[in-house]
Amino acid sequence: MAHSHDDHAGHDHVWAADLTRNQALVLGALAHADTPLSAYQLLDQLRAEGLRAPLQVYRALEKLVERGLAHRLESLNAFVACADEHCHRTGLIAFAICSTCGKVDEFADTIIEDRLGAWSEGQGFTVERTTMEIRGTCGSCAAS
Amino acid sequence: MAHSHDDHAGHDHVWAADLTRNQALVLGALAHADTPLSAYQLLDQLRAEGLRAPLQVYRALEKLVERGLAHRLESLNAFVACADEHCHRTGLIAFAICSTCGKVDEFADTIIEDRLGAWSEGQGFTVERTTMEIRGTCGSCAAS
DNA sequence: TGCGATATGTAATAACATAACAAATCGCGC
DNA sequence: GCGCGATTTGTTATGTTATTACATATCGCA
Structure with a gap:
C-alpha cells in the first residue's frame, strides 16, 4: 500500500x-x-x-x-x-557498523568489487551475493 | 590439557x-x-x-x-x-562459500584490505574486525 | 466469473545462542 | 606438596532468531 x-x-x-x-x-x-x-x-x-x-x-x-x-x-x-x-546499485555494498552507537554506514567501492570479481573469475566461482561488514568504532564515538 | x-x-x-x-x-x-x-x-x-x-x-x-x-x-x-x-595472518580474510556443495574457500587480498583501511581512515572509523563472505557457485559445481 | 499467482494469518516448532551458578582443574609462588 | 587465584568445565534453564505447515484471502487478468 x-x-x-x-x-x-x-x-x-x-x-x-x-x-x-x-x-x-x-x-x-x-x-x-x-x-x-x-x-x-x-x-x-x-x-x-x-x-x-x-x-x-x-x-x-x-x-x-x-x-x-x-x-x-x-x-x-x-x-x-x-x-x-545506493538504492539502485546492483553492485557490492559494504557496511561499517559502530559497536558503540550501533549506527551503520553504507558504502560502495568499485575497486574492492573489481578485486573480488577478479578472484572469482580466476577461480571459476560465480558470485551470487556478497556480504561485507566491518565492525568497530565510528568517528563520533571515538571522539567522545 | x-x-x-x-x-x-x-x-x-x-x-x-x-x-x-x-x-x-x-x-x-x-x-x-x-x-x-x-x-x-x-x-x-x-x-x-x-x-x-x-x-x-x-x-x-x-x-x-x-x-x-x-x-x-x-x-x-x-x-x-x-x-x-593464514593461521597466523592478522589481516582480513575473505570466504567464498559454494551454495551447491557447501565448501568454503578462504583467501586474503591485501588490496581490499588497503581499500577498507583507506575508507576507515577517511571516516575516522576504527576497525575491530571484518566479515567478508561471497556466496555463489564454485568452479567444480558449475562444471557439473 | 473463474483461475493461477501472490500475499496473509496463525500455530507450532526448529535452530542458534547466552545467563547464571556450582564444581573441577591448572599454573604457580611458596 | 600446599594454597590460592584464574581459567575451564558441567549443567540447567532460558532467550533469541528463523522456518515449516497449512488454511484463507486478495490480486491480476483472461
Whole structure:
C-alpha cells in the first residue's frame, strides 16, 4: 500500500513502488530507525499496526531485501533500510557498523568489487551475493 | 590439557598449542569436516566424546576463533577450521562459500584490505574486525 | 466469473545462542 | 606438596532468531 511520506524526491519513486501493507510497515519502521532492527524488534514495533507473528515480518523483509530496499546485516542478524544513494546499485555494498552507537554506514567501492570479481573469475566461482561488514568504532564515538 | 596427536608437521605447532580437551575436540571435528559446521552439528558429533551442552561447544569455539584457529561464517551461522596458510595472518580474510556443495574457500587480498583501511581512515572509523563472505557457485559445481 | 499467482494469518516448532551458578582443574609462588 | 587465584568445565534453564505447515484471502487478468 502506498503511503505518504516526507522524504526527498530521490526516494519517492521507490516508496511509491507497489509495496504491500506489511512491506510498507516494515520498511517504514526501518527507515525511521537510526540503527539496525532485528525481525523481532520490528515485530514489537509493529504490533500496534496489527502484526502478530514473526513470519509476517520475515516475509516482508525477504521481499524488501530482494528488491534492494533493505539490507540484512549478517553479523548482527538485523536489518536496515537501504541508504538513498545506493538504492539502485546492483553492485557490492559494504557496511561499517559502530559497536558503540550501533549506527551503520553504507558504502560502495568499485575497486574492492573489481578485486573480488577478479578472484572469482580466476577461480571459476560465480558470485551470487556478497556480504561485507566491518565492525568497530565510528568517528563520533571515538571522539567522545 | 595438552593432548597427543598424529597430524602432519605443518599443523603440529598449532595443534600443539595448549588447547583444552573441548577445544581440541571441536577443532578436530572442524578440521575433518569438508564443509562448515554449526555449533549444534558439532555438539551432535561430539556427544560420543562426552559433550552434552551447547555451551561447551560455544565456549570452545569462542577461544578457537579468538586465536584464529577457527572462523565463524556469519552468513551461515557456522564455523570452519582455519586453512593452514593464514593461521597466523592478522589481516582480513575473505570466504567464498559454494551454495551447491557447501565448501568454503578462504583467501586474503591485501588490496581490499588497503581499500577498507583507506575508507576507515577517511571516516575516522576504527576497525575491530571484518566479515567478508561471497556466496555463489564454485568452479567444480558449475562444471557439473 | 473463474483461475493461477501472490500475499496473509496463525500455530507450532526448529535452530542458534547466552545467563547464571556450582564444581573441577591448572599454573604457580611458596 | 600446599594454597590460592584464574581459567575451564558441567549443567540447567532460558532467550533469541528463523522456518515449516497449512488454511484463507486478495490480486491480476483472461
